[in-house]
Structure formats: C-alpha cells, structure tokens
Amino acid sequence: MDKALIVSGSEQATETIAQFLHSYGYTDLTSTASGSEARRLTNTIEYALILINTPLTDEFGHELSIMLAENTSSGILLLCKADIADDVSDKVGDFGVCVVSRPMNKSLLHQSIRLVEATRSRMMSLKRENTKLMVRIGEMRVISRAKLEKQAMDTRSTRCEVAEQILAEYEA
Numbered sequence: 001m002d003k004a005l006i007v008s009g010s011e012q013a014t015e016t017i018a019q020f021l022h023s024y025g026y027t028d029l030t031s032t033a034s035g036s037e038a039r040r041l042t043n044t045i046e047y048a049l050i051l052i053n054t055p056l057t058d059e060f061g062h063e064l065s066i067m068l069a070e071n072t073s074s075g076i077l078l079l080c081k082a083d084i085a086d087d088v089s090d091k092v093g094d095f096g097v098c099v100v101s102r103p104m105n106k107s108l109l110h111q112s113i114r115l116v117e118a119t120r121s122r123m124m125s126l127k128r129e130n131t132k133l134m135v136r137i138g139e140m141r142v143i144s145r146a147k148l149e150k151q152a153m154d155t156r157s158t159r160c161e162v163a164e165q166i167l168a169e170y171e172a
Contacts, residue, residue: 002048005074006031007038007064009057017051020109033057035064047074049116054080054088062092069095073124075116079104096123 004026008014014031021029026049032038034057042050050068054061065078069092076097080088085101092099096119100112152162 002026003028003030003045004049004051005029005038005041005045005047006051006053007033007035007056007061008051008053009033009055010053013053017053020106021049021051021113024110024113035059035061038064039067042068042072042074046072048120049077049113050074051077052079054078062088062097065092065097066095069097073120073127075113075120077112077116 004021006014006017006021006029008017008031011033014033018029018031030041030045030047032041036058038050038052050065050072052061052065056064061078061080065076068074069076078088078092078097078099079102080099082101082103085099089099098112098116098119100108148159148162152159155162157165
C-alpha cells in the first residue's frame with residue numbers, strides 16, 4: 001500500500017495510530033512530532049495519507065494541514081479534541097482536510113481513512129485528466145501559431161496583420 005505520514009506530539013498516540021494504520025495495510029510509515037519536520041519530509045516524499053494528531057510540539061497543526069492540502073496531493077486527516085473540532089473544521093474544511101474528533105473509535109477512524117482515500121483517488125484521476133488537457137491545449141496553441149505564421153508567410157504579411165484580417169472576417 002501507499003506511504004503514510006503520522007504527525008503527532010504524543011509518542012503514545014503515534015504508536016497507536018501506527019499500529020492501526022499497519023493493520024489497515026499501510027506498511028511504509030513515517031512519523032514525526034513537529035510541523036516543521038513534516039514540512040521538510042513532504043518536500044521530498046509523496047505520501048498517500050497524512051494523519052495529523054493535534055497539538056504538535058511546535059504548533060497546533062491546522063496551519064500545517066492547510067499548507068499540505070495546498071501543496072501536496074496527499075489525503076489529510078486532522079485529529080483534534082471534540083470540543084474544538086467544529087471550529088477547526090470550519091478553518092480547514094474548504095481546503096479538503098478531514099477533521100476527526102477525539103476520543104474516537106476504530107470504526108470512525110477506518111471510515112475517515114476510506115473517505116480520504118476515495119477523495120484522493122478521485123482527485124488524482126482529475127489531476128491526470130487535467131494534465132492530458134493541458135498537453136492538448138499546448139499542442140493546439142503550437143498548431144494555431146504555425147498556421148498563422150504560414151499564412152503570414154504566404155501573404156507576405158506580419159502575423160499581427162493576418163490575425164487582424166481573420167478577426168475582421170469574423171466580426172463582419
């Protein structure tokens with residue numbers, strides 16, 4: 001299965017989460033206690049899942065989740081206390097971060113991971129389609145430019161003059 005990153009200020013929580021993820025099929029696990037280390041790790045490694053257990057040793061963790069959501073294609077789960085979960089969710093929800101309140105049970109964590117994986121899978125599919133479309137648009141730009149340049153050479157005009165003639169024909 002894919003790689004997962006656990007970011008947690010609590011060693012006990014890290015061990016518990018790691019055991020759960022391992023039983024869920026994640027065998028390539030990395031863990032850290034700080035947001036700054038998580039930022040460094042995600043610059044060089046692509047993780048399928050990033051699970052952030054707040055608070056961290058150097059920050060709370062919601063800023064980290066937003067930054068990771070904007071700069072990676074990882075699925076992100078943010079675990080926080082139940083009494084602040086709604087406020088945190090309001091801050092990070094628009095960025096695609098899934099907030100799960102603590103204490104939680106294994107079935108809730110399992111469902112949340114499945115939801116994040118499904119969302120990530122859909123996002124990756126859209127990303128591949130977008131890449132194909134961008135390549136096609138680039139090709140079309142080159143072909144259009146080549147046609148315009150050929151027509152300019154054939155009529156001994158500038159590309160700008162040819163473009164203005166084409167626009168004048170369509171405006172009439």
